[in-house]
Amino acid sequence: MILYNTLTRKKEEFKPIEEGKVTMYVCGPTVYNYIHVGNARPLVVFDTLKRYFKYKGYEVKYLVNFTDIDDKMIKKANEEGTTVKEIADRYIAEFHKDAKGLLLDEKETVHPRATDHIEEIIEFVEDLIEKGAAYDVDGNVYFDITKAKDYGKLSKKNIEELMSGARIEISEEKRNPMDFALWKKEKPGEPSWDSPWGKGRPGWHIECSVMAKTFLGETIDIHAGGEDLQFPHHENEIAQSETLTGKPFANYWLHNAMINVENVKMSKSKSNFSTVRDVSREFDLEVLRFFLLSAHYRNPINFSRELLAQSQRGLERLYNGKKNLQYLMEKTIDRDLTEEELNIKEEINKYKFEFIQSMEDDLNTADSIASLFEIVKVANSNFDEKNSKNLIEYTYGVFMELSDILGILSKTDELLDDEIMELIQKRSEARANKDYKLADEIRDELKSKGIIIEDTKEGVKWKRI
Numbered sequence: 001m002i003l004y005n006t007l008t009r010k011k012e013e014f015k016p017i018e019e020g021k022v023t024m025y026v027c028g029p030t031v032y033n034y035i036h037v038g039n040a041r042p043l044v045v046f047d048t049l050k051r052y053f054k055y056k057g058y059e060v061k062y063l064v065n066f067t068d069i070d071d072k073m074i075k076k077a078n079e080e081g082t083t084v085k086e087i088a089d090r091y092i093a094e095f096h097k098d099a100k101g102l103l104l105d106e107k108e109t110v111h112p113r114a115t116d117h118i119e120e121i122i123e124f125v126e127d128l129i130e131k132g133a134a135y136d137v138d139g140n141v142y143f144d145i146t147k148a149k150d151y152g153k154l155s156k157k158n159i160e161e162l163m164s165g166a167r168i169e170i171s172e173e174k175r176n177p178m179d180f181a182l183w184k185k186e187k188p189g190e191p192s193w194d195s196p197w198g199k200g201r202p203g204w205h206i207e208c209s210v211m212a213k214t215f216l217g218e219t220i221d222i223h224a225g226g227e228d229l230q231f232p233h234h235e236n237e238i239a240q241s242e243t244l245t246g247k248p249f250a251n252y253w254l255h256n257a258m259i260n261v262e263n264v265k266m267s268k269s270k271s272n273f274s275t276v277r278d279v280s281r282e283f284d285l286e287v288l289r290f291f292l293l294s295a296h297y298r299n300p301i302n303f304s305r306e307l308l309a310q311s312q313r314g315l316e317r318l319y320n321g322k323k324n325l326q327y328l329m330e331k332t333i334d335r336d337l338t339e340e341e342l343n344i345k346e347e348i349n350k351y352k353f354e355f356i357q358s359m360e361d362d363l364n365t366a367d368s369i370a371s372l373f374e375i376v377k378v379a380n381s382n383f384d385e386k387n388s389k390n391l392i393e394y395t396y397g398v399f400m401e402l403s404d405i406l407g408i409l410s411k412t413d414e415l416l417d418d419e420i421m422e423l424i425q426k427r428s429e430a431r432a433n434k435d436y437k438l439a440d441e442i443r444d445e446l447k448s449k450g451i452i453i454e455d456t457k458e459g460v461k462w463k464r465i
Contacts, residue, residue, distance in 0.1 A: 001056075003222075004298060004362045006230065006253040007154055011362060014252065016221050021059045023216040024050060025250070027208060027225035027233070028111070030067040031091040032076045034275040035098055037288070037303055038226065038259045038266045044289050045256050045297040045363070046224045047104045048406060052359050054105075055405050063110040065211050066092055069201055074190055084191050088113070098276040101285030103407045110215055114207040118193045121202045121210045124244065125182045125195075133243045137173040139185035139198040145178050148239035154253060155231035180236050182206050205236040209249070213241065223250035227257055228265075257300040266303060279308070287312045290408055293365040314373075315408070320462060321376030322409055325383075325396040327421045332389040341391045344382055348395050351375050355402050365406060372406075375399050380460065384425060420451055427453065428460060 001014045016022050026046045029039050043064070053060050067073075068088035077084045092113075099106055114121075125141055128134035133147035145151050145159060152158050159178065181203035186192040192199040212220055218241075225234065234253065241249040258265045261272045279288050282305070291311035295301045337345065351371045358367035379395055403409040427442035443453050446462075453462050 001052075001360050002362055003252055003254060006227075006255050007250075009156070012252070014221075016058070017219060017251065020057070021061070022053050022222065023061045023220040024063065024222045024224065025208070025212045025216060025220055026062070026064045026223075027229055028064040028066055029095065030070050030072060031088045031095065032070065032073040033091060034094055034277045036266065036273040036275045037279065038273065040098075040102060040276050040288065041259055041292050041297075042224060042226050042256050043099070043104060044102055044292045044407075045365075046254070047102075048293060048365060049222075049224075049254075049363055051105055051405050051407055052363070060108070061110070061216055062108065063112065063211065063215050065208060066095075066111055066113045067204065067207060068092070068113045068115050069191060070204065078189060085115075088115075094277070098280070098285070101280055102276070102289050103286055103410065105407065112211045112215065114202060114211070115191075117207070117210055117214060118202065120214055121206055122183075122193075122195050124206065124210050124213070124240075127244055128182065128240060131243065133240075134182055135175065136197045139183075139200055140173060140181060141183035141197055142174055142179040143182050143236070143240050143243075144175055145180070145239060146176060148243050151239050152235060154235050154238055157231060157235075180205060180232065182240070205233055206240065208233075209237050209241040209244075212237075212249070213245075218245045219247050220250050222252045222254060224254040225256075227255040230255060254297075256297040259303050260300055261303055263302065274303070283308050283312060286408060286411065287315055290315045290369075293406055293408075294369060296362075296364055296366050298362070314369075317456075318372055318376060318403070318409055320460075321379060322396075322399065322403075325379060325392060325399065328383055328385065328387065328392045329389060329396060331385045331421075332387055332392050334390060335388050337388050337391055341388055344378065345391060345394060347378055348375060348398055351378070352398050352402060359405065368402070368406065372399065372402060375402075384428075420446065420449060424451075424453070424460060424462065431455070 002011045003014050004010070005012050024046065026042060028043075029035050035043075050060050050062050066088070069084060073084050073087055077087050080087070092111075096106070125134060128143065129136065129141070131147075134141055134143050183195060183197060183200050183206075184203055185197075186199040186201070190201065192201055212223070223234065223237075238249050260266060264272060266273045276285065276288065279285065287308055291308055292301075294311060294314070351374045354374075355368045355371035358364040358371065361367075375395065375398065379399075383392060383395075400409065423442050423446055427439050427446070430436070430439040430442065446453055451462055453460060
């Protein structure tokens with residue numbers, strides 16, 4: 001598989017540290033509110049990469065962390081007159097509801113919380129101090145970026161440029177304006193833990209380095225997240241981790257592009273964001289997953305209700321294809337394939353090959369989805385009750401196998417009654433015979449039964465009224 005490595009700024013063949021195994025760390029949300037659509041993009045994209053690795057036979061260790069101690073969380077708790085832990089517990093529970101709606105593969109996903117690893121964080125910071133790469137100033141501990149080798153190699157920024165253009169508030173405590181907090185001294189009204197430097201709490205960057213090391217090892221295969229995390233978060237993770245261990249922190253860095261609203265980045269600071277929960281009030285969240293996979297993950301995408309509605313229609317076409325194949329499997333009989341059917345099977349195999357090639361090319365889910373539509377188009381154009389069940393079952397198996405990689409089309413729905421499916425088939429035959437009067441009569445009969453028919457170049461689509 002070829003992946004675009006942000007660290008080297010080029011596509012590289014993926015080679016795992018240990019054959020047959022993949023370790024992945026994806027930066028998760030700060031749990032002080034519902035996740036928004038921008039948070040959902042890396043969750044969906046890298047869940048799909050995980051699914052594809054599993055499809056290829058890899059054993060995948062997959063971690064998405066929860067930041068459950070943070071300035072925003074403290075502010076939220078104070079505003080509501082509750083505790084940071086209660087806020088975290090509440091929104092972690094809400095995260096899992098949204099994750100289920102987005103069809104994330106949660107069965108083997110590890111979700112560590114920063115506050116469950118205070119002891120390991122303290123030990124990590126102590127080791128950095130011992131190496132001379134961190135320093136304590138009256139209970140605040142900072143990482144000295146001049147001790148980091150190649151600081152800025154991920155974001156392609158050098159220390160001199162960063163210092164000259166620093167917007168970070170300069171503290172008299174810091175040796176350099178770009179030094180960052182590993183441990184923060186206790187303030188009134190904030191949660192705190194005992195440490196060698198007095199009561200306090202961890203900084204943001206340290207938690208990911210510690211949890212990656214704890215669960216996945218000193219060097220991991222893939223670290224992923226949104227491109228907005230490249231600097232300073234991921235840059236600082238690299239600095240502290242590689243300074244401590246002397247080893248590469250991650251061999252491949254993957255970053256998805258941002259979601260825009262009217263070509264402006266979606267963010268809470270701009271108040272132009274929609275939460276996943278907001279979307280779920282109007283659309284099934286499988287539609288949002290499909291929308292997020294309909295563009296290459298490294299391309300920015302615009303978000304709007306109209307585009308979601310368009311994705312909903314596309315997903316319905318695929319579900320209709322699935323239902324039609326299920327119906328035909330019940331109506332056809334086992335027999336050997338004719339020459340024509342063998343050719344159709346080869347065409348299905350061609351689209352399966354193209355699907356896999358797209359996934360192999362830096363997770364090009366947009367082109368993979370196009371291959372699914374081509375399979376539906378072939379089925380709608382060629383299959384009826386006269387075909388061999390073997391061909392129908394084979395096509396259905398390929399279609400669902402590929403859909404499962406993308407994490408879509410897994411929901412079950414009642415099949416149309418045999419009578420209604422037979423009417424749809426008769427109407428298609430009438431149109432093929434240019435008997436448009438009969439076709440219109442069947443359309444009206446179907447409408448009376450609550451079924452709307454639409455003729456498209458991809459075949460017949462239907463939906464319930």
